[in-house]
Amino acid sequence: MLLQVDTGNASWILTATCLVLIMTPGLAMFYGGLIRKKNVLAMFGLCVAAMIAVSIQWFLVGYSMAFGNSIGGFVGDLSYAGLNDVFLMHETATGVPATVFVVFQCMFAMITAAILASPFAERSKFGSFLVFISIWSLIVYNPIAHWVWATGGFLSQAGVLDFAGGTVVHVNVGFSAAAVALVIGKRQGFKKDPMEPHNIPMVAMGLGLLWFGWLGFNGGSALAANEFAGLAIINTNLAACTAALVWIVLEYVDKGKKKPSMIGISTGVLAGLVAITPAAGYVQPWGAFMIGLLVDFAVYPVLKWRTRSNLDESLDAFACHGIGGVTGAILTGVFASVNGATGLVAGDATQVAIQAFGVVCAAGFAFGVTLVLAFLLKKTIKLRVKPDEEYVGCDVSVHNEIAYV
Amino acid sequence: MLLQVDTGNASWILTATCLVLIMTPGLAMFYGGLIRKKNVLAMFGLCVAAMIAVSIQWFLVGYSMAFGNSIGGFVGDLSYAGLNDVFLMHETATGVPATVFVVFQCMFAMITAAILASPFAERSKFGSFLVFISIWSLIVYNPIAHWVWATGGFLSQAGVLDFAGGTVVHVNVGFSAAAVALVIGKRQGFKKDPMEPHNIPMVAMGLGLLWFGWLGFNGGSALAANEFAGLAIINTNLAACTAALVWIVLEYVDKGKKKPSMIGISTGVLAGLVAITPAAGYVQPWGAFMIGLLVDFAVYPVLKWRTRSNLDESLDAFACHGIGGVTGAILTGVFASVNGATGLVAGDATQVAIQAFGVVCAAGFAFGVTLVLAFLLKKTIKLRVKPDEEYVGCDVSVHNEIAYV
Amino acid sequence: MLLQVDTGNASWILTATCLVLIMTPGLAMFYGGLIRKKNVLAMFGLCVAAMIAVSIQWFLVGYSMAFGNSIGGFVGDLSYAGLNDVFLMHETATGVPATVFVVFQCMFAMITAAILASPFAERSKFGSFLVFISIWSLIVYNPIAHWVWATGGFLSQAGVLDFAGGTVVHVNVGFSAAAVALVIGKRQGFKKDPMEPHNIPMVAMGLGLLWFGWLGFNGGSALAANEFAGLAIINTNLAACTAALVWIVLEYVDKGKKKPSMIGISTGVLAGLVAITPAAGYVQPWGAFMIGLLVDFAVYPVLKWRTRSNLDESLDAFACHGIGGVTGAILTGVFASVNGATGLVAGDATQVAIQAFGVVCAAGFAFGVTLVLAFLLKKTIKLRVKPDEEYVGCDVSVHNEIAYV
Amino acid sequence: MKLIIVIIRPERLHDVKVAATEAGAKGMTVIEVKGRGDQKGIKLQSRGGSYEVEFIQKVKIEMAVNDEVVPAVIEAVVRSARTERGPGDGKIFVLPIEEVVRIRTGQKNCDCL
């Protein structure tokens, strides 16, 4: 039953919905520019497949699984399946209509799934990814979203702070990506052939759209057009810039590099955006600054380790989102001090432990279930194209198209 | 006279205005990537020409023709010509200031005109298109917008449902495009030379911006930040994704193709977006799902027929917008059931007939007037560049530029 | 202390914040496409460096310098340095929370700094630009923003009208760019080697994002979702389109050109956007139309003069933003007539003089201080890469990357 | 065997391909090049003025053909590549080839051209 819509809050969440939507095309560009020319369309294809699969499952059962009445704190029941009469459901406490909340959350589910294209890059079958991501969204994303954000979700009850999805989105997808990478195996020629990024301006343009959208992602998570939405945006932007600056310094002092690269700067921005996500509305600007300063010290070495390792988690969702997300979640426990949250610096050390608990649950569940799922699909419908097709490139072999004439 | 602005609703329509604006650059990219490298700048030129022509005519007389006091239900009078003191005019019933409504509607007129660049692609003179589109906007778009959306417009009075422009925008422009294509004639080498899309990532990026903007297009058409704006966005996104999935299946089972292409997926998304436009705020999510499921069965065969035919309606505005728009308008009559609308499934079969009536009026008028207009301009100022110039490409011959070095 | 948030107004300014953010990536594309392929990443690097430097200084002291308690009308004190407890500060008169205002203004400071990349293009050291732009933002931007927009700022008290930053942003950055160009010197091969724009579609796409963002830039400057926000958007769009049309005509009648170019049309749009900025909420639509009609007559000849001259102000920030900004500021004094402003046409000729006074102060200060700053940095940390590095291109020599494979 | 190197205006590619094929040049390899000769550069527009493109877009075709068809191919190319636009139509260079191998079969100097 509709009680009282606050059109201002509703307007901001409608806007934020659109902003989160554009993140997925932005991500497609970010990822697409980092890979070889012969696979760029296939990368766009994976991202749009994620949008398609998630939107449809969200309508069918996903929203209800994530935000329905809690079954033991683990998952929602199917009372909202099919979204019938959703426009009659009552609005959030901040006066945002249910319809708006449903589609705002749908966009989160979409971009999360799209990030998981990382370990599938340049090698996966289109149809198999479509199947994989539908199931993954259903059995991995929906429950974790429920744990953290739904009334009665067990991590929510445990007091886990996750302003905009550090745990639900980033930790989750990062560890899922690692699991997929283990199962799917590395690309042909990995560490032998040069796998040069084919279009770095496209990476930067994608980053621009991601940054833009992220303001809605984090700012919209206030679910209101209030001072905390503004604070979240200040913090988001500040952490992104600070982490980018640190990354520049790290590359500059790194003996193997010596020069700040555009891809590096972009990765720094991304690390900052990821890390501030759980904290955006809970910390003072100086807290955001600290998070920006610290996150690269976790992400940078893991990224370098991954590159040297045999793990072809091709677009580093694990390093950037997984490790960045863990760092952000923990640091939220450290720096949270406003908007009803109390972290270490505000006197409550237990929040750090709670955050760690949240991270362990999400990472463990995501990693484990995804590992099994990917393994089963590998054995049944196969995940990869044939070696020959991979060599020719997925654009031609999967989509029968050439990206650029 | 200003009575009571609802800042929340106003905020959302201001936002939606910006979102609809970005659709035109998005369309320019979508179209530009689908054509040959030698004409991409000229395509951008046509789209910006549409923006220029429409904005100026909208200010001079267009808004008044579309939304002025109705002259017999056919067109508005010129009482608002020149938009003087527009900030003093009173707001919509939902508390959106007149200024905001004026520019929101201006963006609709702009993107509609830009879509009509389709049959001019790769062959038209810049100046002639500028003249054409100014007149077309004046004598085709403004009246049809009046019929459907203005108080007293005759289709509005007949009860035609058009939430966000299925008839005004898509049916109108689709049939206009067909008329232009008949008059302007096919490109040199049509069906002889390969006319390969020169930059498919650009197509996909353009689609991303279109999708993003469309949420404002359809969501903003609620003219309020309420539950129906949210519903419209749920439905828009769901129909787009569903239609994309159907398109994938259709290409997969099509013996001539067998593989889902990125251009195909993009076309599916587009078809879904077009078809849901008139219905966005009038159907339940399952209705949107049905519309997404059904629309491709109309658009796909027409697109294939057009490709085989001799009609060089180069970017398929007729198939995608025209046929997609007709399908959407009719299905709105079938599935409408909420927000005061009652279609077939809700018990009122006559709505389908009313929708069909609206479609016939708009399509007939648009096709007929555009045919005459294009013909007259062809005979006077000429529509096409010289054969030699066409061969060299419009970028060099019309703009004296090369797109990429 | 929070008194009363108007969520509708807050929502619109949150949105406008995001819109202004995307202008910087848009500018990076606009600039990046206009230069040679070997320097495109470095251009993106300069723009992101501006974002980084400005965001951090804004948090540390910038906001306070610009909007803190006025010290003699010249600069703010440091009472808000570090932005502590910013979410508790009270909102604007229109009910927009302080947090939102802080970050909205931060985005203005960012895009302004990024525009100043123009004379550094294709030759500057990354680190030096980072240092330069940090200091410039601190000692040039912050004071000028204070003069015009802060309570007690001396130009504000003098009655200067600057709706959205004609003086603060455009005049300021335009004259700063000229100063830098004088100090840094011209690129190797300037006027000898062809310096062809390497990717004009990227220019056009960047323009699309700039246009989109500019609606938030000007519309958001109403600080409310009201009729003047709508008016500002009507005017912004109309002036952009009108100026584009005039530019087309100017190129058409220009004996050296004869054809309207896409870069020319884009420049016309930009000139219109710049010129309407100070006037957006103070003029009637016909005033915007007049400003659009007139501005090119100042910008076009200056741009042509600059190109013929020896001044390698590579991306014409001086001509477009400086001269366009001066023109717009003066014409605001001519056409202002609504929203509490009274210009020449409304009977107050002194407003033109006041506007001229504002322009002279801003232009003089910006030019002078920037000249000294650039000179000092040139003598100490050097501004340019080595000649060899410049020849090879900054992408490889500064960032160790190649834009496109 | 000869290697016929042909440099033409890009817009003539299709016609030259057809004409050369008819004249007996079955296989060919095409490369986008930029060239300079009697034809002056073209002036394109940049922001404030115009700039001259020193090298102009051309297409280079390389055709390995048997000696006997050389005159016919040359004639066909000249006919199909010629325009009436003054300098810039291009050149043909004929070079000797000592050996030809078809990779698929490893055959040498075969009838594989």
Added chain:
Amino acid sequence: MKLIIVIIRPERLHDVKVAATEAGAKGMTVIEVKGRGDQKGIKLQSRGGSYEVEFIQKVKIEMAVNDEVVPAVIEAVVRSARTERGPGDGKIFVLPIEEVVRIRTGQKNCDCL
């Protein structure tokens, strides 16, 4: 000295490079080209249907080598470039070179290949 011109499928470049280098062709220059021969064009999809690409992406390698290694290089290229995909594997052309100069040193006909 000979100039060995090799046209291969793009995906074979890496292997051909390794094989040719081992066979004695140290320096080489690589160019992306499009070609036409026995291999028919490939059909790609466009919006409503499909279109044929007349010229197919190939890679051309030019290697100037000393006479004595020519047979070994040819053999290495044939071996490493061959696929089982039917027409399209490419061709090798051997042309005479009259003079070679290394720019860095100005040396002529040196051991610089």
Added chain:
Amino acid sequence: MKLIIVIIRPERLHDVKVAATEAGAKGMTVIEVKGRGDQKGIKLQSRGGSYEVEFIQKVKIEMAVNDEVVPAVIEAVVRSARTERGPGDGKIFVLPIEEVVRIRTGQKNCDCL
């Protein structure tokens, strides 16, 4: 007549053009290529580390010239293309041409180079 094939560093193109033109090579065709020789690949950065580009960007110039200017052109190219950056300056190959045709006029072996 000879075909002089020159492979140089891209940044030397302008100077080489000027020098070669002065030395008598009026027409020329330019192609962007990638090469490999004594010069090792360059290391570029990727996300986590760096990767080696095996083939390095070069520019290839082809000039058909009359026999008598060959030495002058070679000398001009060597002079203008040489840098002090070690390996990578490139090579010059001189090949015999048997016939030249100017397409515009159909003239053979004319003074059209």
